Amino acid sequence: MVTLRRTARSKWWWVTALLLLGLAGALIALALSWRPAIAPIAPPSPGSFAPAQVVRGAMLVKLGDCAVCHTRDGGRPLAGGRPLATPFGTLYSDNLTPDPETGIGTWSAAAFRRAMKAGVSRSGAHLYPALPYEHFTHVRDADLDAIYAFLMTRRPVREAAPANRLIFPLGFRPLLAGWKLLFLHPGETPVDPSRSxxxxxxxxxxxxxxxxxxxxxxxxxxxxxxxxxxxxxxxxxxxxxxxxxxxxxxxxxxxxxxxxxxxxxxxxxxxxxxxxxxxxxxxxxxxxxxxxxxxxxxxxxxxxGGSPSAPVAPLPDHADAAARRFPEGAVLFGGACAGCHGPGAPMMGQGRPLLSLATVLRDSDPTSAAQAVLQGIAPPVAGRGPKMPGFADALTDQQIAAVLGYLRARYTDRPDWKKLPATVAKARKEGAQP
Known part of the structure; x- marks a missing residue:
């Protein structure tokens, strides 16, 4: 009996010690993840920034594609709220206008630089790496200050972003401190003196x-x-x-x-x-x-690999062999695609690349080829350039897979894609996400 009591006390001691050790570890981790808040400021006057700095900031914002992620469909530029689908749930971009309550109007230049380079908000909260501070950490302070000047001279928009929808426990922001220890590598991009x-x-x-x-x-x-x-x-x-x-x-x-x-x-x-x-x-x-x-x-x-030095090889077009192997795809191509992509089609004289040059057909992964057929292609600059309608509502996953198999076999010399119907189904699902 005495031995049993001693064994029980010993087990209880070890359990207690482990719990205390775990609690101490959690407290240490929280302490290491803590970042102080930076005091708010009164929104600076737009006239307090040099015009040349604002102009440069506008150009840098374009280079960083800031408005792309920070503008929701139908929303005001840079006011945030755009849903960003990730494997871990949906994040919503923040408001970058100088609104003092829902935007960055009370942020100092130092707070903005910290967010861009260290992924920490003015309040001290860790930011999710949907803001690509993995890369922005390499940007020079002078350029970040120019971006700040541009943003602070925009019209304030009062619009709060919706709450993020993340899988448990990723909504607990201190976890991001550990992520940064692994994947955030600060420092400027080194200059290579042997390059121009x-x-x-x-x-x-x-x-x-x-x-x-x-x-x-x-x-x-x-x-x-x-x-x-x-x-x-x-x-x-x-x-x-x-x-x-x-x-x-x-x-x-x-x-x-x-x-x-x-x-x-x-x-x-x-x-x-x-x-x-x-x-x-x-x-x-x-x-x-x-x-x-x-x-x-x-x-x-x-x-x-630099500019080409070898002669350009003839482009493949294995029409007959591809039709024998993918008869359904050949029929669907003839009815839905050949009017624009077939030999001698009038659209081919308007700058449209030949399908034998299409990168998406030559890639080892058919995802983008599937998305192009599902969603279509729109000219990105002022409506100029070739267009392609999407076929998501007209063709089934199996039919699109048949077309893709035919195109890969006809216009490339690369091996067949595997599990195409499943790839198309996944692409359709991801294309429908917010």
Whole structure:
């Protein structure tokens, strides 16, 4: 009996010790995650900012695509409220206008810089990395101050963002402190003295404000970018962002001139047409000085292997073989697609890329090809350029899969995509999310 009592007391002691240790660990973690609030300020007068700084801030906001995420459909620019679907639930973007109650009107420049570089709000709350501070942390303070000046000179809009809808326990913001320890790497983008000033400017923009890796780099289960696979391709808003390294699937290597044209107009006759989340990016880049876009293109093209040096290979068109293998797809293509994409179609003379040049058909992942058929393609710049209607309401998942299988077999020399109906069904579901 004495031995049993001693054993029970010993177990109780160990349980108590473990509970106390766990509680101490939780308290330490909370203490480490704590960030102080920054005192509010009276909204600064728009006239307190230098006009040149505001103009520069406007350009930098375009380079960062700020309005794309911080403007809901039908809403006022930069007033937030746009739903951002993530694997962890739906986040709603914040109001960036200088409204003192629902926006950033009481934020100082120091508070704004902290949010952009450390992901911490003026109140001290950790911000979710839907704000890509993984990249904004590399932006120079002078540029952040110019962005702040631009935002603070906008018309205030009183509009609070809806509450986020996240899976438990991710609504507990102190957890983000641990996420940042793993995935936030502060510091300026290093200058490469062996490269040109244009290339280094492009590196600064792409790695920082442009946050291109946010879409074009795969992410791990925790939502952090896999740095060892930088620019190897990723997923953005249900679309596939293709690789921007040597694995880029384009039929013809990108040149700097071709990429500049694409980034400013949304179309490259020798490559692709911008679609999905890339459309708003092109719209923004069409409004900034061309020199900035040329710098971006110089940097990205260097990652993809530079300009082509080999002769251009003939483009494939295995029409007969593809029709035998995918007869349903061939029939559907003839009825729904050939009027624009078939040989000799009048639309092909209006800058529309040949399907044998379409990057989405050559990619190892059929997601964007499925989304393009489901949702269609709209010209991103002032309604200029080729259009394509969506077929989500006209074709079933199985029919779209048949068309995609036929297109892949006819216009590329790459292996068949696997499980196409399931991919199309997933793309349809993600395209319907807010």
């Amino acid at each position: 000033a244009e290339w280094n400017r492009g590196a600064y923009l792409v790695e920082g404000l442009g946050h291109c890796g946010g879409c074009h780099t795969p992410r791990n289960l925790a939502g952090g970018e896999i740095r060892s696979q930088a620019y190897a391709g990723g997923i953005a808003e249900g679309w596939r962002a293709p690789a921007l390294n040597a694995a880029n699937p384009a039929a013809r290597k990108w040149t700097k001139e071709a990429l500049v044209t694409y980034l400013r107009t949304g179309i490259s006759p020798d490559h692709s047409a911008a679609a999905g989340p890339m459309g708003p990016v092109v719209d923004s880049l069409s409004q900034v000085p061309e020199a900035e876009v040329r710098a971006i293109a110089a940097y990205i093209v260097s990652k993809m």
